[in-house]
Amino acid sequence: DAEEYAECEAVVKDYPPFREAMKKRGIEDMDLVMVDP
Structure with missing residues (x-):
């Protein structure tokens, strides 16, 4: 469901490794990131 x-x-x-990977790609604002499960 949407909450999950x-x-x-x-x-x-x-998740620190995810944030670091995004930072290496120039993305530091996680509000601009969409995660599709």
Whole structure:
């Protein structure tokens, strides 16, 4: 359901290796990132 998708997105965006990978690609604002489970 939508709540689970939102929770999944939050977990991924808060995962340090994911954030570091995005930073290496020039993306630091996680509000601009969409995560599709």
